Amino acid sequence: MGTPIFGERDAVRAHISKFYNRATWIDGRAEHQLEQVAGWPGMQAVAGFPDLHPGRYGPVGAAFLADRIWPQLVGPDIGCGMALFRLEMPRRRLKLDKAARRLAVLEDGVDPDLARAALDAAGLTGLIAPDALGTLGGGNHFCEVQVVEAVFDPAQTALRKDDLCLLVHSGSRGRGAGVFQGVSDSWTQGFATGSAAATDYLALHDAATRWARVNRDLIASAASEALGSDAQLICDTVHNHVVPQSDGWLHRKGAACPDQGLVPLAGSRETPSFLLQVPDLVPEALGSVSHGAGRRYDRTSMHGRIRKTRSDLAALTRTRFGGRVICGDRDLLLEEAGQAYKDPEQVLQDLSGFGLAHALARLVPLVTFKTTGGAK
DSSP: OOOOOOSOOOSSOOEEEEOSOTTSOOOHHHHHHHHHHHTSTTEEEEEEEEEEEOOSSSOEEEEEEESEEOGGGTOSSTTOEEEEEEESSOGGGOOHHHHHHHGGGGGSOOOHHHHHHHHHHTTOTTTSOOTTTTOOOSTTOEEEEEEEEEESOGGGOSOOTTOEEEEEEEOOTHHHHHHHHHHTTSOTTOEETTSHHHHHHHHHHHHHHHHHHHHHHHHHHHHHHHHTOOEEEEEEEEOEEEEEETTEEEEEESEEOOBTTEEEEBOOTTSOEEEEEOOSOOGGGTTOEEOBOOBSSOHHHHTTTSOOSHHHHHHTTBOTTSOEEEEOOHHHHHHTOGGGBOOHHHHHHHHHHTTSOEEEEEEEEEEEEEEOSSOO
């Protein structure tokens, strides 16, 4: 992984604010990428969070304020984010193996008529295609049934101990990738505000971001219906996008934008997740916070860290919480194993220590759905 530098670098490097302690494990390549991006033309401020890790075009787990738009700091999965829903069913009704089988409906997406209706309701008809709506995609995307293990601040959340929730992590699928590929040969100096390139990109970017929100909602609807429950949205937070500010353009890559002051902090299938409350008190954080634990090991290296015997692979489909993992893709099962990710407790400790967030609730995974191994 590495960050290509396009065009001339500014003589004055943007200030970098690092919201993690020395004890936090940070890949040196990611910090090098922070330094590189800080020198890009028009860059004004950079914030790195404790889930920081290297990305293809720049670090993941960071936010960037610039006087122009840099599409590579958003990346191809425009609008990717996480949505947390509370399920209207008691914990005792959830049978893990039965739930795992029923969640296989997520493999095929939603009915085309429902997809078109959802796009129409979102005002996206004619702007973006409905193909693949209601599907997760590959990589680190998932739909997970979780149970609330502890509530730390009952006055600030409707969640209660033993509540069941859905955490949906997905983005714009091929829509955002198509937008990104279409501009990848023209961003050598970024896109100036008001330019034709910026206007065209933003129109496509905004449509992909709205599509991704619709996608998460449809995934949650399909999953909750399969489980025989209604679902109530708690928050939907985007972590790959660019938005206008009074003094420039704020880019987030793997850095969550709080939804009404709330953010899900995703762990791994072997660690808890958290619901965070995020006060807007630290300007240097650029209105952003960690979206998850962040990768410790990249996908390629994970293939050398876990044996590929039948018993070892089977063990990856069960978690230390007694949960189930549905992933029919062997490579993905290895690459997304729990040990690939950092400790979310350490991430939370850093965020709390810097005054960026505090935990409202801790949730543990019961059923993690990625793919049955069929069409993606």
